[in-house]
Amino acid sequence: MKIGLDQFVARRAALMAQMSSGSIAIIPSAQMKQRNSDVEYPFRQDSNFYYLTGFNEPDAVLLLMPGRMDGESVLFCRNRDKLMEIWNGYRAGPEGAVNDYGMDEAHAIDEVDDILPGLLNGVSRIYYSIGKDEELDQRVRHWLNLIRAKVRQGAVAPSELVMLDCLLHEMRLIKGDAEKEMMRRAGEISAQGHVKAMQLCKPGVMEYQLEAEILHHFAMNGARQPAYSTIVGGGANACVLHYIENSEPLNDGDLVLIDAGCELDHYAGDITRTFPVNGRFSPEQAAIYELVLKAQKACIEFAKPGVLWEAVHEKSVEVLTAGLIELGLLSGTLSEEISAGRYRDFYMHRIGHWLGMDVHDVGDYKVDGEWRPLEPGMVMTVEPGIYIAADNENVEPRWRGIGVRIEDDILITAEGNENLTAAVPKEIAEIEALMAAK
Numbered sequence: 001m002k003i004g005l006d007q008f009v010a011r012r013a014a015l016m017a018q019m020s021s022g023s024i025a026i027i028p029s030a031q032m033k034q035r036n037s038d039v040e041y042p043f044r045q046d047s048n049f050y051y052l053t054g055f056n057e058p059d060a061v062l063l064l065m066p067g068r069m070d071g072e073s074v075l076f077c078r079n080r081d082k083l084m085e086i087w088n089g090y091r092a093g094p095e096g097a098v099n100d101y102g103m104d105e106a107h108a109i110d111e112v113d114d115i116l117p118g119l120l121n122g123v124s125r126i127y128y129s130i131g132k133d134e135e136l137d138q139r140v141r142h143w144l145n146l147i148r149a150k151v152r153q154g155a156v157a158p159s160e161l162v163m164l165d166c167l168l169h170e171m172r173l174i175k176g177d178a179e180k181e182m183m184r185r186a187g188e189i190s191a192q193g194h195v196k197a198m199q200l201c202k203p204g205v206m207e208y209q210l211e212a213e214i215l216h217h218f219a220m221n222g223a224r225q226p227a228y229s230t231i232v233g234g235g236a237n238a239c240v241l242h243y244i245e246n247s248e249p250l251n252d253g254d255l256v257l258i259d260a261g262c263e264l265d266h267y268a269g270d271i272t273r274t275f276p277v278n279g280r281f282s283p284e285q286a287a288i289y290e291l292v293l294k295a296q297k298a299c300i301e302f303a304k305p306g307v308l309w310e311a312v313h314e315k316s317v318e319v320l321t322a323g324l325i326e327l328g329l330l331s332g333t334l335s336e337e338i339s340a341g342r343y344r345d346f347y348m349h350r351i352g353h354w355l356g357m358d359v360h361d362v363g364d365y366k367v368d369g370e371w372r373p374l375e376p377g378m379v380m381t382v383e384p385g386i387y388i389a390a391d392n393e394n395v396e397p398r399w400r401g402i403g404v405r406i407e408d409d410i411l412i413t414a415e416g417n418e419n420l421t422a423a424v425p426k427e428i429a430e431i432e433a434l435m436a437a438k
């Protein structure tokens, strides 16, 4: 399952329609990164670059020049190279960039220093995402300096550098139909991975074995990489928000928190489920779990077009704080506890984030200083949690070391929303039935 060429062409056209005339956008690809010795990390294309090209090779630069008579989309990429292709695999080369990726013009990346500065001549504004990569920033400065060095010969150097992010990130924030389909599928695969982990889990299984089960399921379904490092935290490890050691045995009587999502053709799933290692919730675990679930369902119900991003977070604070008071974990009134922020001892993160090509996806949360309203096509996570530290002496010992988070991926629609990750159970009765049936 892949996003089609027509989408990439349309996205480039949509971006160029928003750029000023006589401007250029410079969008570099990701580079290979060394892991150790001569081993490299698996290549992951830059999300902005992939969004506009579908081109999955390193060492490339995309230029967009709206209104240029000789062609608006220009790609610099690696040349074909018989020997390198025998060792490292197929390269499209400049010819493939034109034939298969809809570019108007393409050149070898080796020629970028010769050709690109000339293309900047007479351009008034450059759109570029400065500050993401020191080395790339230096190269852009180098290209600019090359054209500046020629002003006495009549060259006109660009006078404005504008962040590309403002335009591009707004586009990425609102998902098109092909993206929604991809994210539905990423959500389904991710959900099935969680179901597999619930089915495999029992006391004595190692945290990394549940991770392995999930990653195996992702890979078997065409998602070779997760969208982020998988978290499998048994017992009090669930209270370490970014616990990725996944090295401990899972103990009878504990909960396990799994935060895992696959990446499918550069689109992320992001799911958290928390369930009992032995298949049965204790009364304290069930009480905390039901509260987090109540908050999560209330927030999902609430998330629809027009509702402010921040209001969804506030809803989670309200429901969780009220529940913490009811359970005796907080002792003030609701308004006192909310304004004093003591719920933060238990709920220290926010309700969620945008989701898309990046797990913490691009897009502003505020516009002109105000929290923005939700709009159809946005995808957000809804992931409240309660984490009671094992050494929290302000609560009765029976509560300590319980960590619960429940996370789903929510597509905002004209009517309300669609839960992309509903296929993994979250009701206590459903989880216990699933785990008992294995």
Ligand code: GLY
Pocket (backbone or CB within 6 Å): 228, 259, 260, 270, 353, 359, 383, 407
């Ligand atoms: N998995 C990262 C997050 O939930 O934000």
Ligand code: MN
Pocket (backbone or CB within 6 Å): 270, 352, 353, 381, 383, 407
């Ligand atoms: Mn998340």
Ligand code: MN
Pocket (backbone or CB within 6 Å): 259, 260, 270, 271, 272, 407
């Ligand atoms: Mn997550």
